[in-house]
Amino acid sequence: MRRLEFMGQVFHRSTNTIARVSIYGAVFLIAALGWAVYELSASPYVTDVNVAKDQPVPFSHKHHAGELGLDCRYCHTSVETSPSAGMPPTQTCMTCHSQIWVKSPMLEPVRSSYRDDKSIQWVRVNAVPDFVYFNHSIHVNKGVGCTTCHGPVADMPLTWRANTLQMSWCLDCHRNPEKYVRPRSEVFNPHYAEPANQLEIGLELVKKYKIQSLTNCSTCHR
């Protein structure tokens, strides 16, 4: 017992501070961790937003849809009728490229696909998870333009994903469709610019097209 007299305190006074800092700091640490996870999940690394993908043929929407002015539906034929917009068969490419740029080495995969009857394997740019059932035709018919979701396709030399396609992004429009809808005549216009009085026009269109704000789960999940 006597020996205790010579022993000082087990912990130095400064440990009080350390304890306080670490207790309060843990809150920030956890918050920071949460923020990091959120940032990561929303970052282009995860969402692929603004990441142009390499394709077997460096197809340029900028050239075809922007400069030449091909209609979206020339290639994506089923966009008005089916859940899927449709990817053009090689045959569609060959409608023009059997006549022009027939020698271009860049187009060799297209020609060989047509010749050998083997599909071109494009890399998917826009995708939703398998438990989401997205239907192109109803969106197009209700005045949601291609570029609203797919971004400025007419300016994309190689295609990239313009939006996260995450659920909060979907809900933003499903809750407030008036912020995004455009006249049906402009749906396939890749150069369409949002008018200054979008909300005003939007509200009118929502009424005219009988657009419902569908946010119940089975709208998309089945």
Next chain:
Amino acid sequence: MQKTDSQETMTTDDNSKERIDLDALRARAKDAGPQRMWRSLEELADTEEHRAFLHNEFPNDPEKDPAGTPRREVLKWMAASAALAGLSGCTKMPEQKIVPYVRAPEEIIPGKPLFYATTFVQGGVGTGVLVESHMGRPTKIEGNPLHPGSLGATDIFAQASILDLYDPDRSQVVIHEGRISSYAAFLSAIADLRTNLAPTKGKGLRILTETITSPTLGWQIQELLKEFPEARWHQWEPCSRDNVREGTKRAFGRYMNPVYQFDKADVILSLDADFLYSSPGAVRYARDFASRRNADGTGAKMNRLYVVEQGSTTTGAMADHRLAIRASDVPDFAAALADALDVQLPGLGSGKGKTPAGVPANWIEALARDLRAHRGSCAVIAGEQQLEAVHTLAQALNVALGAAGNTVIYTDPIEASPTIGYTSIVHLNDDMDDGKVQALFILGGNPVYAAPDDLNFTRNLLKVNFRAHLGPYEDETAELCHWHVPATHYLESWGDARAYDGTISLIQPLIAPLYDGKTAHEIIAVLEGHADKTGYDLVREHWKLQKFDKGFDAFWETSLHDGVVSGSALSSVLVKIDSSLTKEESHFVLDHFPGFPFGPKADTLEVVFRPDPTIYDGQFANNGWLQETPKPITKLTWDNTAQVSPATAEKLGVANGNVVQIVIRKGGGARGIEAPVWIVPGQADNSITLHLGYGRTRAGRLGTGVGFNASTLQLGAEPWIAVESIIPVDLKVTKTGKTYPLAATQHHSMIDANGHKEELESVNAFQRELVQVGTLEEFRRNPKFAQEKTETPPKELSLYPGYEYKGYSWGMAIDLNKCNGCNACVVACQAENNIPIVGKEEVMRGREMHWLRVDTYFRGDLDAPETYFEPVPCMHCENAPCEGVCPVAATVHSPEGLNEMIYNRCVGTRYCSNNCPYKVRRFNFKLYSDFVTQSLVPLRNPNVSVRSRGVMEKCTYCVQRIQSAKIEAEKQDREVRDGEVVTACEAVCPAQAITFGNINDKQSRVSKWKASPRDYTLLPELNTRPRTSYLARLRNPNPDMPKSEKG
């Protein structure tokens, strides 16, 4: 004739713990009153097992072991899983490829299904179907509304047939003497064979097929027989219609095909016929029958059904008067009825004074009076497994009662070459035994497994020098043949077939053969030396020989498109009883029951063989959907049993699951099997039912080794009934003392019929009316009898303000008066919604995944109860108890009244299913969905998520179909029309007992059904406000009938 000593061998064993005291039960059933519904003997006995199922959702849950995992361990695992689950949210979506067509085929729009008409063939008889195809993959079978055998509906077999297409156990290569070979090698072997056969004009060449109605195949075989006149064509299958054919021949002097028109019949008598479930045309018969069970509205006239039967069948459950007698007593019953109606047949003796035991006094007389009173609007139908004498009598009664030409029409046979299968296989068998058969081609069927054991078919088969087999599986028969060629599935084939009424429909492929499959058409063509001809060529070649008003191409296009050859139904032929036939002439070839009618017998035991209700003759043994479909009434899955009545079980001293040995001696030979017993209330006493199709040894990974093979007991001469009074046999049934676990779903998902059980004596006690039944008379007197028995609390009772459903408001109504418990809805739901199977062990734990179940209830006398069916999908309660308890909002309500289940939110607490009073929620305890087997991937409905482990699921009202109809309507700027959203169960229902639609639209069918006074809901006192409601069942008893009847 030897006297059976089966009575002596029925040993009693009091050690059996599960045994139920039947006398006590009878007393209890009596005390409970005639209105008391019960689901099983165990419920009446109030056994521990039953109570466990009533109060616990999963009483046999191995994971619930209290001595198992400690709490800390659980928490640790939970934390770890939560962390890992969280991390999984951060994963990047894998890179996917888009693979478009090189040249897009016409008509295919990605994302839009296409429907093609083709024909499902079972037992030779075709049913028109429309097959849904997604990007070239067939995914779902629907009925073809234009086809007379379907009218838009199908049975369970057609629904499940799509699974067979993708079965990973299908035969995939040509096999020669046990080794993988090639079709080219097979062709060269046939070329050699042809050279050998040419000089002898085909002597020794035999072709064995199942029943063939295909005009093309019939023509092809006839052409082949022209080239090889010494060759022979045999037709045999285990569940044939021999007796129907033979019965008409004995009545009318030639083979005829009886076609019933039950929509015109006011009074129907079934002589052991399960015509609503298991005959060709059953789908149509169920529709026609149900169309006359409508009592709503003025002037509606309900039909009346009498059923005299041995087993408990779905048809018997629909009967207004049911009489359970032994199958071997039915012939005497028919003869006695014929006497009562003064119908005489030259070939058949009089049934006077030979009324079988167990028929109440005046029963036959009252029935005869009713039939006579409905001359021209009654019908008599005999069961396919009844003796041909019964068929002869049934047809004679139809003629005498003026039914022939009105409610029953007779057409020429639908078979390309009508044959008595048994005679045919006996000839083949004898010739094989005598070494007369050089080359045998078995095109379809599995005789090595299914041929009656006393033929020694297998032994004789091995005497044939060249044996070739065409079949979808490398089965028991394939194993013993030199050559096995994989057969195509019907969704990969060209062909044609006739329906129950003779209507021809074409079979067109939905997909190119997945493996190197061939059709019988192609094999016959090879035998003819035309190896180059495809099925397509052959079918067209045959039809080009026919004459058409608008030319062949128009015929071909229209027939393929519509799925029927228009105007091809066989026309009605005027019949008269052929009185020139003597008794000898009119007898069956083997003349094996000279003493008909047999006269009343003592309590001798009989064994009756029947096709299995779900796997038929064994051809569906490897079909998991059908194996797991609870068989009607017994609710058994994955097994066959020896089914007996409660009284017979008592006499044998056995309980459910006790194994008995059944030995049949005939002549010198004895054959025996061991089978577990299952007690079926309502079955005839002193009768054992054995179902065929089980005990396969080479069926595939699901079907092999499941159940016992009843065909080893079958006697070829009389395959359906083994009893000493008909055929000299000695039958012994002995207890083995063993027990066998059986997976029956009867106790699963049980709704407690006694509300507030613990307060049974108090004022709160009440009997819940889950199945509402009344007689037609009661209904006329008080149409609202069903609603008066239940009390729905007022809307204001809820604490929450009610939600106003604007726009669409989905609801369903199920008419119990029409439902015959055929299970088609259960299998259709499974196919539509990617519902996995779980296997026998998991079913025993109560974990089967069917979103829709058909509950079976019994009422009244233990020995002769009434039977009722009630399909139970999710109720989509407006005040859903499941929704409030979900901690993660994975089940929520939609503004259209759907109770939605969100799989990707579900964390598997199972609180919702614990809180569901209807017990309709299903949990993926394990990874039941097969994500691994590649061949099953294309089967899935692409519009429904495939659920993984740990996720709750349940009926969605086919929300994918609702959404797609809504989208189409929105695009056309209109409302969804009534009938545009058809749920899978509604579409498939042969009886049209289910209707679905918008209840806010007062003109919709569902609204009209719900407006019926018969409309009621389940457990309304809970104020759940279910969207699924039921229309009460009505019986139409004959007031003339003696009250003490059985049934």
